[in-house]
Amino acid sequence: MSGHITLERIHDLVDGLVPASEEVRxxxxxxxxxxxxxxxxxxEATVRALxxxxxxxRPPEAIWRAIEGRMDAGDAMDASSAPxxxxxxxxxxxxxxxxxxxxxxxxxxxxxxxxxxxSLLSAAVVWKALGGGAVPGAxxxxxxxxxxxxxxxxALGETGYDEAVVQLETIVEQGRDVLSPETLAxxxxxxxxxxxxxxEVRTALESDPSSxxxxxxxxxxxxxxxxxxxxxxxxxxxxx
Amino acid sequence: MNERDDxxxxxxxxxxxRRQAPxxxxxxxxxxxxxxxxxxxxxxxxxxxYRSTVERTYALCLRMCxxxxxxxxxxQDAYVRAWRKLGSFRGDSLFTTWLYRLTVNLILQDRxxxxxxxxRETSHGDLERFGQxxxxxxxxxxxxxERAIAGLPRKAREVLVLRDVQGYKYDEIAQMTGVSLGTxxxxxxxxxxxxxxxxxx
Numbered sequence: 197m198s199g200h201i202t203l204e205r206i207h208d209l210v211d212g213l214v215p216a217s218e219e220v221r222x223x224x225x226x227x228x229x230x231x232x233x234x235x236x237x238x239x240e241a242t243v244r245a246l247x248x249x250x251x252x253x254r255p256p257e258a259i260w261r262a263i264e265g266r267m268d269a270g271d272a273m274d275a276s277s278a279p280x281x282x283x284x285x286x287x288x289x290x291x292x293x294x295x296x297x298x299x300x301x302x303x304x305x306x307x308x309x310x311x312x313x314x315s316l317l318s319a320a321v322v323w324k325a326l327g328g329g330a331v332p333g334a335x336x337x338x339x340x341x342x343x344x345x346x347x348x349x350x351a352l353g354e355t356g357y358d359e360a361v362v363q364l365e366t367i368v369e370q371g372r373d374v375l376s377p378e379t380l381a382x383x384x385x386x387x388x389x390x391x392x393x394x395x396e397v398r399t400a401l402e403s404d405p406s407s408x409x410x411x412x413x414x415x416x417x418x419x420x421x422x423x424x425x426x427x428x429x430x431x432x433x434x435x436x
Numbered sequence: 437m438n439e440r441d442d443x444x445x446x447x448x449x450x451x452x453x454r455r456q457a458p459x460x461x462x463x464x465x466x467x468x469x470x471x472x473x474x475x476x477x478x479x480x481x482x483x484x485x486y487r488s489t490v491e492r493t494y495a496l497c498l499r500m501c502x503x504x505x506x507x508x509x510x511x512q513d514a515y516v517r518a519w520r521k522l523g524s525f526r527g528d529s530l531f532t533t534w535l536y537r538l539t540v541n542l543i544l545q546d547r548x549x550x551x552x553x554x555x556r557e558t559s560h561g562d563l564e565r566f567g568q569x570x571x572x573x574x575x576x577x578x579x580x581x582e583r584a585i586a587g588l589p590r591k592a593r594e595v596l597v598l599r600d601v602q603g604y605k606y607d608e609i610a611q612m613t614g615v616s617l618g619t620x621x622x623x624x625x626x627x628x629x630x631x632x633x634x635x636x637x
Contacts, residue, residue, distance in 0.1 A: 203625065204621070207621070207625045211606075238632060242632050242635075243600050245581055246581070246585075246601050249574075249577055249578065249582075250576065251492055251495050251496075251602075253494045253495035253498050253574045254491060254572075255494040255511055255573070258508075259494075259511050260483065260486060260490075262512050263486065263512050263515045264479070264483070266512070267479060267516065357618070358621070358622045359622055361622075362619060362623055370589075391615070394616075395614065
């Protein structure tokens, strides 16, 4: 093979997620490429170490006494056949920071204005995710489902989108202390709504993968999420 | 590539092997009998279930929260909830699978409800204290690795622990956390990188 193996594919290889035929090819490459082999061995060692950690810890004895007390105190067994704990999709919100010394309270319009400052930030990833250029290895919703060309135009590259989301969420997490709890709560609620919409469209796409309308809706919702995250990331960036 | 539930190739890591370690027939039958008695309201049987399973539940909570006090609260809540919901356990899965899944859901819910009141950053002192607590609770564990996990942003820590320590599949984690499979994978890949960097420091 020509070129290096992508980091994502190296993780897939470590996780055993690569088809057998491709695995042979990748492992052949690892034999001759010290860079890729180094990444692979490093990730594999980290994963192996994590998987070898003890999975038992001695709890404080007081825990059982507290549980027993709550059982006695009327936490009676609920036999009303509530569903077993296999809850479906739920949105993990961003955490709201404790009050700190440096906080801003921003309106939505202020957040939008601040977005301009993020132009250099994550620019490549976000640009690619928004269709500004080809993302190596990216698979669009459209091509993944073998849809027509018009749907291909609007669908976002999932890989680029995921990278952008993670990158922007990281920036927001790292700088969230500058935002007031109220602003963070608003941000969290907005992202929650968008995530629910994305999940709903994804479910619908599973039933109707050729729907151009659903592909457009998904792309629009994804753009909305990226826009909100970019605005938030711009707001928490330190001003130089 | 997409994962499939029936793809056996993913379940090759040490964590996955451990999570799917077979329960001996005797131990499984004993747990099953305890569950039946506890479902009938036998608190002593439930205590025996607690004693049989709490060390793993506590380890899960400890690593997911990186806070011994919070982990102890969550273990308490998890078993109280398990006691209350035991009537709905129909034996479709192992009791331990049901219990650990219930605990993970509780941890994720707890973060959402309490997140606003808690400080975000984990200080160096917090990590030192957590390292000591982890070593006391899990003698022989790698304190550098425990600190590296504890120092991750909470979301990254949760998905990493679920995947690489607990051995859940990517799609199971996506379902539990409510984010897309691609985002979960990206978060875990990033978390692995951060752990590696922390270990090299």
